[in-house]
Amino acid sequence: MSEPTERYKTGLATRRAVLGGPYVDAAVASTTAFNADFQTLITESAWGSVWSRDTISKRERSMLTIALLAALGHHDEVAMHVRATGNTGASMDDIKEALLHVAIYAGVPAANHAFKIAAKTYAEMDAEAKTTG
Structure with a gap:
């Protein structure tokens, strides 16, 4: 290389x-x-x-990225970027708002699945924080 x-x-x-x-x-x-x-x-x-x-913050990029990934059905990437919100400053409320936009502009099924992925990922992150913190 x-x-x-x-x-x-x-x-x-x-x-x-x-x-x-x-x-x-x-x-x-x-x-x-x-x-x-x-x-x-x-x-x-x-x-x-x-x-x-x-030009825009990592928080804003995080919200945009999660919304786009959810809209396109890239579920593994949604979970990965939800995990990254701990580093980007995007809050759970920020992601909720982004996924509400997905529901309107990309469809309820895409947002529904992304909400499930995000909820599961946040629960995993909480459990990990409890065992390491």
Whole structure:
């Protein structure tokens, strides 16, 4: 692999700040020759180009991301980004509001499923906090 670009380094730092070190470490550790280009692409583009912009806050990006993922039915990613709200500052009420928008603009079934995923993820996060805190 070639030397990481500055955008990759910025993206990796932002990805780590949003998703958490353990998650990113696992993703990096699972990089193979087959998916390395994809990992570089998402680190540079999603995290280094978009998430690293300072035009809107990480809280707002978090809300937008969860709404878009819910609307598109990307359920695993919804859960991952709900977990990330602990790092982005998006509150449970923020996510509720984002998912209400999903119901109106992308459909009740998409929002219904996302509400279930978010509730389950928040319950898991609460349980984890009780065992580690």
